[in-house]
Amino acid sequence: MIAIEEVSKRYADGTVAVDRLSLEIPNHSITVLVGPSGCGKTTTLRMINRMIEPSSGTIRVNGEDVQRQPVNALRRSMGYVIQNAGLFQHRTIIDNIATVPRLLGWSKQRARARAAELMERVGLDKDMARRYPYQLSGGQQQRVGVARALAADPPILLMDEPFSAVDPVVRRGLQEELLRIQGELGKAIVFVTHDMDEAITIGDRIAVLRKGGRLAQFAAPDELLSSPADEFVEEFLGGDRGIRGLSFLSTGDLELDRSRVFPIDADRQRIAQATSAQPADAQPVLVTDIDGKPIGWTDPAAWNGDAGTLTPYGQSFEIGRDSLRIALDRAVLSTTGHAVAVDGSGRVLGIAGQETISAAIRAARRQHAAGSAASGQGKDSPQDPPPVKATR
Ligand SMILES: Nc1ncnc2c1ncn2[C@@H]1O[C@H](COP(=O)(O)OP(=O)(O)OP(=O)(O)O)[C@@H](O)[C@H]1O
Numbered sequence: 001m002i003a004i005e006e007v008s009k010r011y012a013d014g015t016v017a018v019d020r021l022s023l024e025i026p027n028h029s030i031t032v033l034v035g036p037s038g039c040g041k042t043t044t045l046r047m048i049n050r051m052i053e054p055s056s057g058t059i060r061v062n063g064e065d066v067q068r069q070p071v072n073a074l075r076r077s078m079g080y081v082i083q084n085a086g087l088f089q090h091r092t093i094i095d096n097i098a099t100v101p102r103l104l105g106w107s108k109q110r111a112r113a114r115a116a117e118l119m120e121r122v123g124l125d126k127d128m129a130r131r132y133p134y135q136l137s138g139g140q141q142q143r144v145g146v147a148r149a150l151a152a153d154p155p156i157l158l159m160d161e162p163f164s165a166v167d168p169v170v171r172r173g174l175q176e177e178l179l180r181i182q183g184e185l186g187k188a189i190v191f192v193t194h195d196m197d198e199a200i201t202i203g204d205r206i207a208v209l210r211k212g213g214r215l216a217q218f219a220a221p222d223e224l225l226s227s228p229a230d231e232f233v234e235e236f237l238g239g240d241r242g243i244r245g246l247s248f249l250s251t252g253d254l255e256l257d258r259s260r261v262f263p264i265d266a267d268r269q270r271i272a273q274a275t276s277a278q279p280a281d282a283q284p285v286l287v288t289d290i291d292g293k294p295i296g297w298t299d300p301a302a303w304n305g306d307a308g309t310l311t312p313y314g315q316s317f318e319i320g321r322d323s324l325r326i327a328l329d330r331a332v333l334s335t336t337g338h339a340v341a342v343d344g345s346g347r348v349l350g351i352a353g354q355e356t357i358s359a360a361i362r363a364a365r366r367q368h369a370a371g372s373a374a375s376g377q378g379k380d381s382p383q384d385p386p387p388v389k390a391t392r
Pocket residue numbers: 011012013015016017035036037038039040041042043044194
C-alpha cells in the first residue's frame with residue numbers, strides 16, 4: 001500500500017501545488033487521480049517516486065518512508081509511464097523495453113527475452129522488435145511505454161496521462177488492454193488523468209482533486225457517480241452522471257422474455273398461438289437462426305418465414321458481462337424498443353423492453369442503497385476490496 005500522509009508541496013516561487021493531501025492507495029488496484037488542469041496530479045505522482053520532494057508530510061510504501069530509501073532503488077521498484085511514451089528514439093523497441101532489466105545487470109539475452117515476452121503481453125507484434133519508435137503509431141508507442149515500465153516486474157506502476165495523446169478509439173483499446181494486464185498482474189497502479197470518463201472506466205478508486213492540490217473526494221466510481229461529495233465534484237462529473245452510473249449495474253438479474261423468440265424454421269401456427277394471448281400492439285417477435293443466433297424482428301401476424309422480410313435487430317448485449325447501461329442503450333436504439341440478450345457464444349437468451357430494463361435499474365438501485373446503508377453510509381473504507389467493475 002502507498003500511504004500519502006498530510007503531504008504538501010510548495011514550489012520555490014510560492015505556488016502551493018499540493019496541500020496537506022492524505023490518501024491510502026491499496027495494492028492490487030488502480031487508483032486514479034483526477035481533477036482540473038493545475039490541481040497537483042503530476043506533482044502528487046512524482047512525489048511518490050521522489051522525482052519531486054515534498055515540502056512536508058510523509059509517503060510510505062508498504063509502511064516504509066520513501067525518504068529513507070535510496071532514490072535509484074525506489075524508482076526501479078516503480079514503473080513510470082508518461083504521455084507520448086517518452087521512448088529512447090535511438091534505441092530499437094526491444095532495447096527500449098529491456099532498458100531497466102539491463103540497468104539491473106541482466107544479460108542482454110535475458111533482458112531481450114523478457115522484453116519479447118512483454119511485447120506479446122501488451123499486444124505488440126513480434127516483428128516490431130527491431131523497429132525504432134518513429135516507425136510506430138502513437139498507440140503502439142504507448143504500448144511500448146507500458147511494456148518498458150513493466151519490464152522489471154515492479155509492484156507499483158505510476159502512469160501520468162499515458163493515453164492522452166492518442167485518438168479516442170485507440171485510447172479505449174489501450175484502457176481495455178491495461179485492465180486486462182492488471183487482471184493478470186495485479187499491480188498497485190496510480191493513474192493520472194483529467195478525463196473523468198477514463199477515470200471511471202479504469203479506476204477501482206478515484207481521488208478527485210481541486211485546485212491547490214486539495215482532496216475533494218476519494219471513492220469508488222459508482223459511489224462517486226451516485227453520491228458526489230459537493231458541487232465541485234458534481235460539476236466535474238458532468239451532466240449525465242445518472243446514465244453513466246448505469247455502467248456499474250449488472251444485467252445478471254434482468255428478467256428476459258423468452259416467449260417471443262422463435263427459430264426461423266418454427267411453425268407459423270406455433271408462433272401465432274404463443275403470441276395470441278399477448279397484446280398485439282406491435283409486440284415484436286425475434287427470429288433466430290437454427291443455432292439460436294439472432295437474425296431480426298418480425299410482426300408475428302405478418303411473418304411468412306422469409307428471412308428477407310425481417311427488420312435488423314441492431315446490436316445485442318451479453319447477459320452478465322454487459323451493464324444495464326448497454327442494455328438500455330440497445331433498447332433505445334432498437335426499432336422495436338426491445339434489446340436482444342445473448343449468452344457468451346451469441347445465442348439468444350431472450351428479449352427485454354425499455355420498461356423491463358427500467359424496472360431492473362430501479363431494483364438494482366434499491367439493492368445498492370440497502371447494501372450501502374448496511375455497510376455504513378455508503379462510504380467504503382480504504383481497506384475494502386475494490387468493487388467488481390463492469391467495463392462496458
Ligand atoms: N516547478 C514548478 N515551479 C512552480 N510551480 C509549478 C512547478 N511545477 C508545477 N507547478 C505548478 O503547480 C501546480 C500543480 O501542477 P501539476 O503539474 O502538478 O498539475 P496537474 O494537475 O498535473 O496539471 P495538468 O492536468 O495541467 O497536467 C500548477 O499550478 C503548476 O503551475
